Amino acid sequence: MWKTIIRRILIMIPQLFVLSLLIFIMAKQMPGDPFTGMITPETDPARVEELREKAGLNDPWYEQYVNWIVNAAQGDLGKSYTYKIQVSTLIGERALNTFWLSLVSVILLYLIAIPLGVLAGRYQETFLDKIVVLYSFVTYAIPTFVLALIFLFLFGYQLHWFPTVGSVDIKYDPGTFGYLWSKLYHMLLPAITTALLGTTSVIQYLRSEVIDAKSLDYVRTARSKGIPVSKVYSRHIFRNSLLPIAAFLGFTITGLLGGSIFIETIFGYPGMGQLFISSLSSRDYSVITALVMLYGFLALLGSLLSDIIMSIVDPRIRIE
Amino acid sequence: MSKKLWGLLALLLAFMLILAACNDGEETTGTDDGTKTEEATPEEGTEEEAEEPAAEDSDALFPLAVDNDGTAISGGTLNVAMSKDEPFQGIFSYVLYEDAYDDEIMKYASNSLFTTDGDFLITDEGIASMEVDQDNNKVLVKIREGVKWSDGELLKIEDLIQPYLIIGHKDYTGVRYDVDFQNIIGAVEYHEGKADTISGLKKIDETTLEMSFNKLSPAIFSGGDGLWGYAEPSHIIKDIPIAELVESDAVRKNPVTLGAFKFDKIVPGESVQLVANEHYWQGKPKLDSVIIKVVPTSSISVALQQGEYDVAISFSASKMEEIKDFDNIEVLGRQELYYAYLGFKLGKYDFENSVVVTDVEGSKMGDVKLRQAMGYALDVEQVAEVFYNNLRERANSLIPPVFASFYDESLEGYTYDPDKAAALLDEAGFKDVDGDGIREDKEGKPFEIKFATMSGDDIAEDITQFYLQNWKDVGLNVTLTTGRTIEFNSFYDKVQADDPEIDIFMAAWGTGTNPSPAGLYSKTAEYNFSRYSSDFLEETLTNIDSPKAFDADYRAEQFRAWQEYMAEQAPIIPTMYRYELVPVNKRVKNWSIDYTNESHDNLQDVELVSDTAVKSTK
Numbered sequence: 020m021w022k023t024i025i026r027r028i029l030i031m032i033p034q035l036f037v038l039s040l041l042i043f044i045m046a047k048q049m050p051g052d053p054f055t056g057m058i059t060p061e062t063d064p065a066r067v068e069e070l071r072e073k074a075g076l077n078d079p080w081y082e083q084y085v086n087w088i089v090n091a092a093q094g095d096l097g098k099s100y101t102y103k104i105q106v107s108t109l110i111g112e113r114a115l116n117t118f119w120l121s122l123v124s125v126i127l128l129y130l131i132a133i134p135l136g137v138l139a140g141r142y143q144e145t146f147l148d149k150i151v152v153l154y155s156f157v158t159y160a161i162p163t164f165v166l167a168l169i170f171l172f173l174f175g176y177q178l179h180w181f182p183t184v185g186s187v188d189i190k191y192d193p194g195t196f197g198y199l200w201s202k203l204y205h206m207l208l209p210a211i212t213t214a215l216l217g218t219t220s221v222i223q224y225l226r227s228e229v230i231d232a233k234s235l236d237y238v239r240t241a242r243s244k245g246i247p248v249s250k251v252y253s254r255h256i257f258r259n260s261l262l263p264i265a266a267f268l269g270f271t272i273t274g275l276l277g278g279s280i281f282i283e284t285i286f287g288y289p290g291m292g293q294l295f296i297s298s299l300s301s302r303d304y305s306v307i308t309a310l311v312m313l314y315g316f317l318a319l320l321g322s323l324l325s326d327i328i329m330s331i332v333d334p335r336i337r338i339e
Numbered sequence: 340m341s342k343k344l345w346g347l348l349a350l351l352l353a354f355m356l357i358l359a360a361c362n363d364g365e366e367t368t369g370t371d372d373g374t375k376t377e378e379a380t381p382e383e384g385t386e387e388e389a390e391e392p393a394a395e396d397s398d399a400l401f402p403l404a405v406d407n408d409g410t411a412i413s414g415g416t417l418n419v420a421m422s423k424d425e426p427f428q429g430i431f432s433y434v435l436y437e438d439a440y441d442d443e444i445m446k447y448a449s450n451s452l453f454t455t456d457g458d459f460l461i462t463d464e465g466i467a468s469m470e471v472d473q474d475n476n477k478v479l480v481k482i483r484e485g486v487k488w489s490d491g492e493l494l495k496i497e498d499l500i501q502p503y504l505i506i507g508h509k510d511y512t513g514v515r516y517d518v519d520f521q522n523i524i525g526a527v528e529y530h531e532g533k534a535d536t537i538s539g540l541k542k543i544d545e546t547t548l549e550m551s552f553n554k555l556s557p558a559i560f561s562g563g564d565g566l567w568g569y570a571e572p573s574h575i576i577k578d579i580p581i582a583e584l585v586e587s588d589a590v591r592k593n594p595v596t597l598g599a600f601k602f603d604k605i606v607p608g609e610s611v612q613l614v615a616n617e618h619y620w621q622g623k624p625k626l627d628s629v630i631i632k633v634v635p636t637s638s639i640s641v642a643l644q645q646g647e648y649d650v651a652i653s654f655s656a657s658k659m660e661e662i663k664d665f666d667n668i669e670v671l672g673r674q675e676l677y678y679a680y681l682g683f684k685l686g687k688y689d690f691e692n693s694v695v696v697t698d699v700e701g702s703k704m705g706d707v708k709l710r711q712a713m714g715y716a717l718d719v720e721q722v723a724e725v726f727y728n729n730l731r732e733r734a735n736s737l738i739p740p741v742f743a744s745f746y747d748e749s750l751e752g753y754t755y756d757p758d759k760a761a762a763l764l765d766e767a768g769f770k771d772v773d774g775d776g777i778r779e780d781k782e783g784k785p786f787e788i789k790f791a792t793m794s795g796d797d798i799a800e801d802i803t804q805f806y807l808q809n810w811k812d813v814g815l816n817v818t819l820t821t822g823r824t825i826e827f828n829s830f831y832d833k834v835q836a837d838d839p840e841i842d843i844f845m846a847a848w849g850t851g852t853n854p855s856p857a858g859l860y861s862k863t864a865e866y867n868f869s870r871y872s873s874d875f876l877e878e879t880l881t882n883i884d885s886p887k888a889f890d891a892d893y894r895a896e897q898f899r900a901w902q903e904y905m906a907e908q909a910p911i912i913p914t915m916y917r918y919e920l921v922p923v924n925k926r927v928k929n930w931s932i933d934y935t936n937e938s939h940d941n942l943q944d945v946e947l948v949s950d951t952a953v954k955s956t957k
Contacts, residue, residue, distance in 0.1 A: 051828025057437075063517035064865040065693075070512060102428050103435070103512075103585045112607060168637060176641045183642065184634050185609040192604075287635045289426040289608040297425050302828060 024327065031319050035312065039091075042311040043084050046304050052076055053100035053302045074100075087308070097305035101298070106309045110294070114276055116186050117283075117290040120213075121275040123206050127214035132221035137260070139222065140229025141252055151222060159219040163281040167212045171285060174208060181208040184287035209286045213279065221264055228260035258332075265332045269324030273317035400729070401672025404931035405923050409948035414627035417927070417945065418952070419447075420634040420648035422655065426608025427633060431594040433569035434505045435513055435585050443652050446939040447613050447629050448489070448598035450569040452482070452499070453562065457935045458744045459852035460560040461568075466494070466597065466620060469566075473889055476555045478566065480548040487618035489601035492574050496542040501573040503537055504529075510582040522565040524551040556884040557894055561853035570597060599624045599942035609633055624943040643668055646952035649924040656730040656920050665955040671921045671932045674741050678734045679847040679915040681717070683710050686870030687837045695862050695872045703788070703842050708767035710909040713788075713843070714753030715760035716813045717806055719914050726798050730920070734913035736902045741934060742854045744891070745898040750906050752913070760813045771814055778814040788817045791833060791844040794824035806845075817843075834868050844868070845914070855884055856901060860911075871910030879904060925953045 054067050054076070075083055090097065096106040139151035158166075175183040182188065182205050191198035232238055233256070241251050278291030291310070298306035330336045421427070423440060430436040431445055454465035461469060466486050470479040486494040506515045507529045521527050525538030539551040555564060562568045572595040579587050589595070594602050599621070600613035610632040615624045634642055634651075640661040642648055662668065683704040686697035699705045723731040735752025738745050764770075768781040780786035788810075792803050803824055810817040820840045825833065834844050846868070848859065857880050858864055862872040879901045888894035905911060923930050928946040930938045938945055 049828070050826070050832045055828045055831055057514050062514045063519075066514055066517045070514065073512065101438075103430060103437075105586070164637075171638055172641055176638070176645050176647075183638065183647070184632055185606065187606055187609070189604050189606050189610045189612045189630060189632075284424050285635055285637055287609070287633055293425055300827075 020330065024323065027323050027326075031316070034319060035315055038315045039088060039308070039312055040084070042308055042315075043087065044080065046302075046307050047080050047083070049299075049302060051302050053304065056301060091309075091312075096309045099298075099303055099306050101301050101303045101306070106305050109306065110291075110309060110313070113278075113289055113291050113294045116288065117278040117292070118275050119202070120186075120206050120210060120282075120288065120290065121277070123203070123210040124213040124217070125271060125275065127210055128217050128221065131214055132218040133225065135218070136222040136225025137229055137252065137257060140226040140233075140260070143226075143230050143233075148226075151226070155219040155222045158216050161216065163212070163216055163279065164285060166216060167209070167282055167285040170208055170212050181205075186288050205288070209282045209288055213282055224263045225260050228263060229256055232256045232259055262329075262333055265328050266325055268328050269326070270318075270321040272324060273321035276313070276317060400918065401670060401920065403671060403673060403933040404936075405669050405671065405925075405927060405929075407669075407925055407928050407948060409928070411625065411928055411946035411948055412950060414625070415947040415950065417626050417629045417650065417947065418648045419629060419631040420639060420642060420651045421631055422636050422639040422651055422653050423633050424636050425633075429591060429605065429607055430585060431602065432571070432584070432590045434502045434511075434515060434567075434571065435590060437513070440653065444611055444631055445596075445598075447600045447631070447942065448594070448596035448602055448616070449939070450571070450597045451940075452480075452570055453568050454940055455562075455852065458742055459562075459854075459934070461562060466570075467499070471555065471559055471889075473555055473886060476552045478550045478552070478555070478559065479543070480550065482546050482548075483620065484546055486597065486620040488572050488574075488595050488597060489616045489618055490572075490575075490595050491618055492572070492595075494570060494597065495573070496545065496548050497573040497577075498570040499548050500537075500540050500542070501571040501577060502567050502569060503540055505571065505576075505581055505584065506567070507537055508581040510580070512582075512585075519563055519565045522553050524553060526565070556855075556886070557888045558853055558855050558884055561855070563853045563855065572596075600629050603628070619943060621941070622943045625946050626942075643922050643924075644955040644957075646924060646954040649927050649947070649952055650930065651922045654920050654922055656727070656918055659728060659730060659920060662922055664957045665922075666957055667953040667955040668922045668924055671923055671930070672730075672918050673932050673934065674739060675917045675919045676739050676741055676850045676852065677847060677917045678737060678739055678850065678913045679731075679845070679917070680734075680737070681714065681912045681914055682834075682844050682846065682869045683713075683871075683910055684837065684842055684844070684869060685910055686872075688835075688865060688867075688870055690865075693863055693865070695864070695867050695870050697870055697872045699871075706767050706769075707908060708763045709769065710912070711753070712760040712763035712767070712813065713810065713815065714909060714912040715756045715763065716809050716815070717753070717914065718755045718809050719753075720755050722802055722805060723915060726802055727915075730918045731915040732918075734916045735906075737856065737905055737911065737913050738854055738898065738902055739850060739916055744895050745854050747899045747902040750902060752906070753909075757809075757813050764813060764815070769814075776814060777811075777816045786816060788815060789820045789840050789842045790817050791820040791830060791838075791841040792824050793830045793846065794826055799824055820844075835865070837870065854898070856880060857884055860905070869910040871908070873908075875904060876901075876908075926951075 052071070053074075054071050057067050071077055075086060078086075087097065094107070098104065099106055099109050102109050135151050135154070139148045142148050171183060174180045186202060186205050187198065188201045188205070191201050229252075238251060238255060241255050242248070276291060278293070278295070280292035280296055282288065283290040283293045294306065295310050297303075298310065421440060421443060427440045427444065428436070428438045430438070430441050431448075433445065433450055436442060436445070452465055452467035453461045453469070456462050467480050467482045469481070472478065480499060482494060482496070482499070488494060503523065503526070505511055506513065506520060507526050509530055509532055516530065523537060523539045525534060525536075525540070528534040529537045541549040541551075543549050550566070552564060558564050559566055572589075575595055576584060576587070576589050579589060584590060591607075592605060596602070596616070597620070599616055599619045601616040602611065603614045604612040610630060613629045613631070615627055617623050632648075634648070636655060636658070639651060639654065640658055643651060643662055644665050644667070646667055659670070662670065683702075685699050685702045685704060686695060688694075689696050704710055719733050723729060723733060733752060733754065735750045736747050738747070740746045740748065764778060769778040769786065770783075771777060772779045772783045778786060790807070793799065803819070807817055807819075820833070820838070830844075830846070833841060834846070858866065860867050860871075860876065861880050862877055879897055882888060882897040883894060883901065888897060921932050926947050926949045928948055929941075929944045932938070
């Protein structure tokens with residue numbers, strides 16, 4: 020197994036290399052560059068040209084690419100054209116925000132989805148099941164920004180249960196308990212929104228797995244041995260039903276850094292989703308390439324992780 | 340929940356849809372060094388219906404200042420909302436920032452040396468005053484005695500020289516090292532590393548700086564010609580390498596300032612807390628602190644209704660409909676330094692020699708009557724009313740009316756008049772030969788005009804279609820370059836490169852406080868997008884910035900001559916001026932957005948009349 024994992028990791032290198040080449044060329048193909056937005060009549064166009072030259076944007080693309088990849092290999096991803104700070108610092112700041120928000124969301128999501136899924140499967144065709152199914156259809160159908168706005172207005176502005184903007188209250192100093200609490204408090208509403216909207220697939224997978232499992236031999240064996248129903252569900256069926264969810268767990272973990280443009284925009288929460296979109300429109304090449312590479316790497320890592328996790332939870336699967 | 344709230348919610352959702360669909364065009368335009376910016380023209384949201392904000396006289400649409408009486412509380416915190424969907428960049432240095440939002444924040448802790456009058460000309464009221472020695476191309480800048488930085492350090496002449504040393508440095512990566520800057524004697528030598536200082540900047544005594552220029556023009560009074568209007572705390576930053584300055588704590592975390600407030604805490608991209616600066620030269624502010632937060636555009640209206648914020652900046656005028664009934668706020672408004680325009684391609688730019696090559700005869704849009712007709716054919720009045728709720732208005736001149744001394748109010752402009760447009764086209768020989776309702780060109784061949792315009796939200800599309808229909812009504816076959824509205828970056832790429840697929844285009848300029856049109860319309864200007872130039876035009880532009888124009892009357896006269904000439908030749912037809920709105924909560928006392936007397940220059944006087952903000956009852 021270790022051999023396979025190492026081979027998979029090694030194979031990532033050429034994959035990422037191809038990705039870097041593609042994204043680099045495509046980014047440069049976009050009309051305009053980071054200096055297009057600097058058209059100001061009192062600015063000397065010659066100065067803009069000088070800056071462009073300084074930034075190396077007039078070099079042929081392969082030279083720019085080589086420069087970039089050599090630096091990137093040494094951990095220097097360059098400076099953001101827009102924010103004027105190191106790309107790694109910028110992404111680091113946002114990634115941290117996004118990571119914690121996503122983590123809270125995912126935890127809430129499983130806390131909601133797993134019991135609902137199992138119960139719906141166990142009490143199939145009952146009133147409870149119908150409610151759960153209805154719930155998953157409704158949340159699946161509601162666009163993110165609609166629910167986010169409703170929640171924000173209701174729980175934020177009307178009831179004042181939650182803060183309305185930002186990731187932390189400015190009155191706390193970093194490192195204090197109040198600061199950490201404030202951070203968590205600011206995450207709750209966006210996290211709840213995300214969690215409620217993301218439960219559908221988990222509930223549906225669990226539900227159908229549980230329903231399938233009910234008629235399988237091992238369940239009947241367990242029951243005939245005299246094991247109580249609740250124990251059959253909590254021990255036997257539950258573990259097996261989690262398999263399809265485990266299959267996605269790798270992606271879920273790496274997806275923690277994805278971020279959501281809607282949630283971030285509506286709650287004024289600076290995260291990765293917004294950074295990506297705004298870097299595209301401002302042609303912030305260094306940020307675009309760094310983010311695409313990061314997401315590419317995470318996708319590959321996610322699939323590897325999922326395979327590993329699967330082989331752990333399901334002994335029948337072996338990585339060859 | 341009340342019915343009202345549901346209605347509001349529905350409206351906000353509608354806006355959110357728009358926002359989600361096409362959020363980005365406008366955000367990237369924000370390069371602004373306090374001068375001019377190009378803007379994505381139609382960037383604001385829709386309106387449900389056109390309700391008259393009940394005023395005939397456009398100048399009096401909105402008040403310029405609040406008049407809230409009541410006894411002021413002592414101290415208090417002013418909550419400022421910055422309506423914006425992305426984090427701010429957080430470069431708190433006048434020499435380095437590029438995004439206008441950073442400037443908005445810095446206004447509360449400004450390092451500005453000069454104050455200006457209604458025409459944005461420098462006065463003697465600020466920290467510094469200036470004496471211009473026109474004959475010797477010299478300027479004496481004198482600072483008040485005893486002005487202190489927020490850390491208690493005395494303001495020195497070195498602090499005035501410091502920004503020049505940054506901008507001129509070879510490691511400086513901003514746009515402010517430009518032709519104007521090179522007008523300072525010794526700036527180029529310093530930039531090239533041949534000198535350690537800029538020889539044209541001399542400290543005469545502890546409060547006087549002498550500046551020597553290659554030439555002086557009236558623009559010096561607008562802060563042009565290379566004059567820099569802000570101080571930098573040299574005692575803090577002189578030892579930081581220029582290349583590292585933009586990432587340093589002195590710029591990002593704890594900038595030292597001359598303003599009414601000083602930076603206390605910054606949450607990157609989200610919020611800033613400023614506290615009263617006890618060393619402020621106009622006296623310690625009455626408020627204890629100011630908190631500025633980024634508030635998403637989707638919820639700004641509700642936030643104002645709930646009284647969460649006292650002042651909203653960069654508030655989108657298109658949201659006026661949502662807040663107009665709130666009784667806890669007063670909406671201040673002023674005309675922006677902005678005009679939207681329709682441009683005609685009349686030549687090309689020779690990038691080798693940096694010169695405009697005008698070819699009126701050889702251009703499809705060469706006939707002046709055709710250009711005028713296209714101007715008269717546009718029902719801009721209706722667009723302003725229906726799509727912008729009269730928060731924009733028909734422009735008649737390329738100088739916004741805010742510049743009272745330079746603006747030519749007598750110009751008629753291209754008021755909607757389709758009959759006149761048709762008559763002009765007939766006269767010019769564009770006739771419908773084959774009877775299909777579409778005019779052919781002078782030789783009777785099919786005539787198609789390619790129109791480039793920027794995408795934005797969905798009203799960008801609606802307005803574009805409306806204009807196309809306007810032109811069709813007078814028999815002109817106008818089609819869109821690339822077949823659709825064009826994304827911001829591509830648009831300027833194409834317009835700048837004189838793409839042959841563009842005959843006419845629509846865009847906008849934020850004109851900044853220096854009204855001199857040379858940067859946009861002279862023969863050498865790369866941003867002279869219509870590529871129109873003529874001897875008379877060059878002469879007038881030169882006159883406007885000539886030594887003779889130090890005589891204000893002469894300058895104003897030349898400005899008028901230029902405006903009239905441009906209106907007549909119509910290489911660029913101004914279409915709309917725009918209003919800027921600032922909602923202010925009723926607990927705020929002494930807030931003004933009058934350009935001549937802005938609260939930003941007098942923050943020490945701002946007060947609050949209650950501890951908590953007022954909520955709207957509607």
